[in-house]
Amino acid sequence: MFEALKGIKILDMTSVVVGPVATWRLSQYGAEVIKIEHPIGDLMRGLGGKSPSGEHSGTYLHLNRGKRNLCLDLKSPQAQSITDKLIDWCDVIIANMRPDALERLGLGPKAIQSKHPEKIYCLITGYGTEGPYAGLPTYDSVLQGVSGIAGLSQLRDGKPAYVPMLICDHVVGEITSGAIMAAIIDRYKTGKGAFVEVPMFETMATFVLQEHLAQKSFDPAVGPVGDLRLLSPHNQPVKTKDGYISFTINTDPQVTAFLKATERVALLTDPRFQTVASRAEFVSEWFEVRGAPLLSKTTEEWLLALRAVDIPAMPCHTIDTLIEDPHLTQVQLMRTEIHPVEGKTVVIRSSIKHNGHYAPVNSFAQPKGHDTQAILRELGYTPTEITQLINSKAALSYEK
Secondary structure (H helix, E strand, O other): OOOOOOOOEEEEEOOOOHHHHHHHHHHHOOOEEEEEEOOOOOOHHHHOOOOOOOOOOHHHHHHOOOEEEEEEOOOOHHHHHHHHHHHHHOOEEEEOOOHHHHHHOOOOHHHHHHHOOOOEEEEEEOOOOOOOOOOOOOOHHHHHHHOOHHHHHHHHHOOOOOOOOOHHHHHHHHHHHHHHHHHHHHHHHHOOOEEEEEEHHHHHHHHHHHHHOHHHHOOOOOOOOOOOOOOOOOOOOEEEOOOEEEEOOOOHHHHHHHHHHOOOHHHHHOHHHOOHHHHHHOHHHHHHHHOOOEOOOOHHHHHHHHHHOOOOEEEOOOHHHHHOOHHHHHOOOEEEEEEOOOEEEEEEOOOOEEOOEEOOOOOOOOOOOOOHHHHHHHOOOOHHHHHHHHHOOOEEOOOO
C-alpha cells in the first residue's frame, strides 16, 4: 500500500496546513511530491512556533516530510516556463490559493485542463467557486465559526469557543488526499483527468450537520437540533482526586457496572436510567450523574476500577503527559533524527499499518529551495540556464 502511488508525481502548490496535510498523506502512499514554495517561504515555517534557526517550526517539519522543495517566484515571467514544464511532468496539481490569484498566474484549473485534459487538478477552497462566499479568504478559526463548530460550545456552555487545534485544516486535508486517490484510480480506468474541488466550509458543515441536525433530520422535526448527549455541560472529563479521567458509558451493562463501581447502587432502580431509551429521554439528568466528580480515588485507581468492569476509560492527557504516554512510547510513535538545519528533532510516524508495517517516515522537511537545482536539471535546464534563473530571483536554491 505504501507504494500504491509510486510513479505518480504531484505538483504541490499549497501552503500552511490543509494542503500540506493532503500531500503529506499522499507522499506516504508513494507519490513523489514536489512542493513549490515562494522565496519568502510558507507561512507555517514561522507561524507554527519557534525553532532553533527560525526557518522550520515544529508544525512545518511534521507536515512537510517526504516532499521535494522547489523555490519559485510564480509572479516572475521567467518562472512561467518552469511551471509549464512542471505541469507537463506531473500527474496531479493541487493548490489552495484563492481561485482569482491562480487565474492571474495562469495556474487555474481551466487554464491547465484546457491544455492538459489528462491531468488531475485539485483545488482546495474556503467556500467553493459558487455562492455568495465564493472567493473570500479564510483560516481555520473562521471556518470553525461559520461551520457551527464554535457554536456547539455556545449551545453547551453559553458562549462559542474554538477547538484549540486546526481541526478544519486537518480533516479537510485528509479528505482531500482520499479524493485525489479516487481521481487517480478513475484515471487508470478511463484515461481521463479530473477537476476535484474540496470546499472547506461545506465539508465541515457536513460533519456538524451529520451529527447535530439530529431531530431536525425529519420533516416535520421531532425535536430540536443537537445531539443532547454531546451538548450536555456535564459531558466533560471528570475530576478525580489528583487529576481528570475520560470515560464513556453507553450500554445497559456498562451503566449498571458504573453505578456499582461509583457506589451509587440506589440509582440502579431509577426508571430514568435503566434503559438506553430512558437515558435518552432524561439525558440531562443522566449526564449530571455521569459527570459528577469522582474525588474519592486517584485517576489511576479509577482507571483500574472502571477497566475491571469493561468500561472504556483513559487518563485525560495534557500535551506534556501525552508525549510520555506508555502506549505511545512502546509503539514508538515518535523518535528523533538530526535535521540538517535544526539539529535534533522529533519525528512522528504515520499511524497507519499495512501488512504489519507502518508507512515510512520519508525524508525530513526540506529547507527552502533544497531541490531547486536538481529538479531544474531533471526538467532539462542547463547549468547556465539554472544560474540565470537563480540570479534573476525567479528561482531560489538552498545554500548550506
